[in-house]
Amino acid sequence: MKLIRLIFLFLATAWLTGCASPQLPIALEDTMWSERDKTIGVAVVELPKPSVQLTGNQGLLDLAINTGLASGLRSKVETWELASMESVPQHLVDELNARGYKAKTLPPLKLADFKESGAKLGYAKHDFTPLRQQQVDKLILITLYVAGTQRSYYSVIPTSDPLTQVGGMTQVIDLTDNRLAFYEPFATVRAADGEWDEGPEYPNLTNAFYQALDESEQNILAPFRAQMLTAQ
Template sequence: MSFRSSALLAAAAALFLAGCATNKAQSPVSFSPAALKSSNQRVGVAMTALPKAEVHVNGNICLLCIITANAANSTLNKHAATLTLEDFPSLKDKAVAALRQKGVNAIVIEEPLDIKSLQDTSPGTRNAATKDFAPLKQKYGVDSLLVLEVHSVGFVRNYSGYIATNDPKALVRGTGYMVNLTTNTYEWYLPVYVAKSAEGKWDEPTAFPGLTNAYYQALEIGKDNFLRPLAN
């Protein structure tokens, strides 16, 4: 749940709707070099727009609780806004390099991929994508699309009502997946979640050195988690 105050009502609505419907989570799909065996196979590597670092609060909490949690973490959130993503934007270039090491004809998709603009699907087969990626086959001239989707970075803290149940942790959350653009099915699917605690004290405003170090370590771990299956 995002720290941004402008998202509070939307977050509350999302929580309500979550109680009305359930979505089966996609299970991980191991990366298989066999999916890339064809010498004519062309793979595009795309990344969604990167989010800004901020504080996220999770847990069973009401709208007023969220407002209270936001106020309690406001100094940390201001600090989060000053943090950079270092070389995280080059992740797709590194993914392309890893695929080319395997002899794959991989290309970088320069523009950020807008997942929300794609049509929803009604998956009826195993590992079917929930969005229709098929039109991107002609748009980018590729047979498969490897997507690096980063959902959130910054810090995360859990709450129960108005009470924090843990110290803030550095956060990187995303998903890596490859879609066959002919069948619109996942040939690789990997949830990435890194939550790293500060070494020593965390509550040291306004620089928060312990959490800041944890944040940059989490970025490195997150990048490694995305790339490791492609490099092996």
């Protein structure tokens, strides 16, 4: 499972950056905690709908067949909720405010509302500096780019059971110049505990998804919690 997660993280980073050189993780800067006069905004990018992903070596006909056979699972996966991820910014803001920092939640952001910056590595891919008009100096931005299940195939033959997946990235962006003060992809892949193919409700797979979602949320919060404690 650890190898699968590493592969998933690599593919996720490649997906996020396209053909360009991937942005490597950036450790959270200490200035985050020394500049108490700065206002920190926390937001999520509008969340995707949970989906079923079919990966592997498949022709168009293979994909059509596999998609049809996965229709029952898809019907269930599309009912999975991401409401707890939407509440992560408020949790983080509450913890920041409790420790004496100035922080506030922002409404979910649409990337289409922000111009692509064309910036080099070390800077956000979109220009978020207009958010300074909302009296925000630094932006903690949580992006979820995939949620649901993935299953690999060779032609019409499954080569794995469905695995639940939650993946994205967390950034801290200095709105003075759009520079990244923190960058960390996250990915959680979890198998069902027991039989997965128990339609139409798929209870074991559903439980695995919400465990993966919770683990991802804790991974998002952990770097901030750890440094807040040591910065006191």
